[in-house]
Amino acid sequence: MKSDYLWIKVWNYIVTKSDFWISMLGSHVKLVIWASCIVIILGVPIGILISRYKSLREPVLNVIGVLYTIPILGLFGFLIPLMGIGLKPALIALTIYGILPVIRNACVGIENVSPSVKEAAVGMGANGTQLLFRVELPLALPVIFAGIRTAIVMNFSVATYAVFIGAAGMGTIILVGMRTFNDGMLVAGTVLLAVTTVLLDRLLGWLEKIVQRKYGMESAD
Amino acid sequence: MTGSIEVELQNVSKFYGEDKVVDEVSFHVNQGEIFVLIGPSGCGKTTTLKMINQIVPHTSGRILVRGKDVTELDTVELRRSIGYVIQYIGLLPHLTIQDNIAFVLQLKKCPKKMQRERAMELIETVGLPVSYLDRYPRELSGGQQQRVGVARALAADPEILLMDEPFGAVDPVTREQLQNELLRLQETIQKTIVFVTHDIQEAFKMGNRIGIMRGGKLVTIGTAMDIVKERDEFIRSFIGQGAVFSALDTIPVTQALLRDLPVVKKGALVDPADSSFKGWEYAFVLDDNGQSLGYVSLAGMEGPAKIDPEKVQPLPSPSLPGDSLKKALEEMLWGNRGWLPVVSGEGAFLGIVSFQSCASLLAR
Numbered sequence: 001m002k003s004d005y006l007w008i009k010v011w012n013y014i015v016t017k018s019d020f021w022i023s024m025l026g027s028h029v030k031l032v033i034w035a036s037c038i039v040i041i042l043g044v045p046i047g048i049l050i051s052r053y054k055s056l057r058e059p060v061l062n063v064i065g066v067l068y069t070i071p072i073l074g075l076f077g078f079l080i081p082l083m084g085i086g087l088k089p090a091l092i093a094l095t096i097y098g099i100l101p102v103i104r105n106a107c108v109g110i111e112n113v114s115p116s117v118k119e120a121a122v123g124m125g126a127n128g129t130q131l132l133f134r135v136e137l138p139l140a141l142p143v144i145f146a147g148i149r150t151a152i153v154m155n156f157s158v159a160t161y162a163v164f165i166g167a168a169g170m171g172t173i174i175l176v177g178m179r180t181f182n183d184g185m186l187v188a189g190t191v192l193l194a195v196t197t198v199l200l201d202r203l204l205g206w207l208e209k210i211v212q213r214k215y216g217m218e219s220a221d
Numbered sequence: 222m223t224g225s226i227e228v229e230l231q232n233v234s235k236f237y238g239e240d241k242v243v244d245e246v247s248f249h250v251n252q253g254e255i256f257v258l259i260g261p262s263g264c265g266k267t268t269t270l271k272m273i274n275q276i277v278p279h280t281s282g283r284i285l286v287r288g289k290d291v292t293e294l295d296t297v298e299l300r301r302s303i304g305y306v307i308q309y310i311g312l313l314p315h316l317t318i319q320d321n322i323a324f325v326l327q328l329k330k331c332p333k334k335m336q337r338e339r340a341m342e343l344i345e346t347v348g349l350p351v352s353y354l355d356r357y358p359r360e361l362s363g364g365q366q367q368r369v370g371v372a373r374a375l376a377a378d379p380e381i382l383l384m385d386e387p388f389g390a391v392d393p394v395t396r397e398q399l400q401n402e403l404l405r406l407q408e409t410i411q412k413t414i415v416f417v418t419h420d421i422q423e424a425f426k427m428g429n430r431i432g433i434m435r436g437g438k439l440v441t442i443g444t445a446m447d448i449v450k451e452r453d454e455f456i457r458s459f460i461g462q463g464a465v466f467s468a469l470d471t472i473p474v475t476q477a478l479l480r481d482l483p484v485v486k487k488g489a490l491v492d493p494a495d496s497s498f499k500g501w502e503y504a505f506v507l508d509d510n511g512q513s514l515g516y517v518s519l520a521g522m523e524g525p526a527k528i529d530p531e532k533v534q535p536l537p538s539p540s541l542p543g544d545s546l547k548k549a550l551e552e553m554l555w556g557n558r559g560w561l562p563v564v565s566g567e568g569a570f571l572g573i574v575s576f577q578s579c580a581s582l583l584a585r
Contacts, residue, residue: 114309114311116307116308116309116310116311117311117312117313117314118311119276119307119311120305120307120310120311120312120313120370121311121313121324122276122300123274123276123300123305123307123383124300124301124305124324124325124328124373124374125297125298125299125300125301125302125325125328125329126297126328127297127328130328134313134327134328135313138315139313139314139315214315215315
């Protein structure tokens with residue numbers, strides 16, 4: 001009977017406090033969108049760069065890999081003394097976590113473009129830019145997109161921790177719910193987070209399929 | 222301008238570190254000619270081909286394309302002016318067949334309408350339906366993809382084509398079909414083609430001239446007939462035992478034609494002692510128009526006499542001047558006779574080919 005009561009409280013919270021959680025979800029999404037833009041704008045060119053200059057490949061991937069393994073609260077411990085609290089350190093943290101799959105997939109995606117396709121394009125007189133934009137990037141796109149999808153979904157869950165560094169988001173609902181022993185709010189925050197994460201993943205998965213169908217070597221079905 | 226030199230290599234070498242993969246290679250390719258480079262794997266034939274469009278830069282020597290040193294030309298422009306077909310085809314899987322064919326035109330930023338028209342023209346040239354233009358490479362069979370590969374190489378109407386084992390990845394039946402189509406196409410387009418293969422049959426079939434490579438060196442250049450007559454141990458073992466038949470397949474019967482034959486006119490008086498009959502057991506009987514009526518045995522004739530029409534035997538089914546010697550030899554073998562008449566398309570008797578005349582061609 002106690003659990004029935006909990007679900008009523010959760011429902012009540014979702015219905016009556018919709019203004020609050022929608023604004024928190026908005027901040028959360030905004031944070032993720034900004035972080036993902038930074039991750040894509042930085043990560044894809046870095047990935048292309050290290051696929052061109054092999055000597056940079058291992059050092060760059062190692063450094064990013066080490067940063068990636070730092071636990072998130074530990075990372076905040078570094079960032080708060082350096083940058084204070086707020087949106088900026090939260091964006092940096094999300095960028096550090098999201099950039100590895102994007103760089104790695106961009107690099108691997110470009111490296112895996114069939115040598116005979118590249119040779120044919122070069123042999124027909126494609127210059128460096130044409131080779132990159134007309135051949136390599138389109139063919140690497142499914143792999144690059146898979147990396148971006150991983151990064152976005154991961155950022156969406158990592159952004160929950162942003163509350164600890166003073167940036168609003170779905171983490172705020174959960175933390176406030178915990179601190180005030182408001183179990184309806186706590187569970188509502190968790191459920192909303194879980195549902196939106198799954199929906200986002202599905203949406204990106206669907207986009208990935210479209211990209212694969214258009215550019216992929218995989219069969220069309 | 223037929224006969225001009227389109228591609229010329231002068232003492233070209235390629236080093237990878239200390240490794241000399243191409244060693245002082247020199248040859249030239251004339252306008253409208255198919256020049257085949259052949260050799261065992263690792264002999265440097267593909268590297269040699271790729272140096273022509275500078276996919277692989279050469280270490281020393283000079284490469285001239287239409288008389289200009291390739292190192293002085295803009296590499297991208299050079300490649301756009303040379304058609305390029307590779308073994309693994311290398312169609313761009315994310316582009317339609319039309320965009321694949323028109324890829325060079327896209328690189329050159331030609332108008333869309335022109336790209337479409339050129340693609341439509343070329344897909345018919347290589348024998349595929351126009352409806353394929355909107356398909357993707359993965360929807361085509363290997364042979365069809367390679368046709369698209371040839372169409373793509375022709376898109377910018379280059380004077381020179383480089384083909385690197387173009388039919389190596391397709392089954393033998395399709396390969397033969399593609400070879401025949403390319404030869405038929407070449408009769409009209411008259412491109413200058415450098416063709417790399419490791420298949421001696423293909424080399425003899427496709428090549429006007431053939432260059433054999435070994436360990437980075439070009440060991441010989443010549444026609445199929447020149448190659449089979451080589452005494453060199455390596456060349457003999459490389460081309461193998463059956464090569465002579467492949468070579469004979471490239472030679473028309475007219476090259477081994479015997480024209481000095483004992484000929485009698487229908488109804489004329491024949492003297493078996495006549496010097497033109499010396500060494501012959503038969504004479505050929507012609508009518509007034511030069512058409513052959515058959516042949517007649519000279520044995521048993523003791524003095525001048527008229528030919529008895531009863532004794533004239535009909536000729537075996539003849540060869541045409543365009544038939545290959547291999548075909549003629551096959552017919553001799555199957556027909557159990559040592560010779561075959563050669564008759565023009567209009568029916569005029571031209572002469573005969575015999576085992577003897579074929580053999581003397583090889584001995585020459």
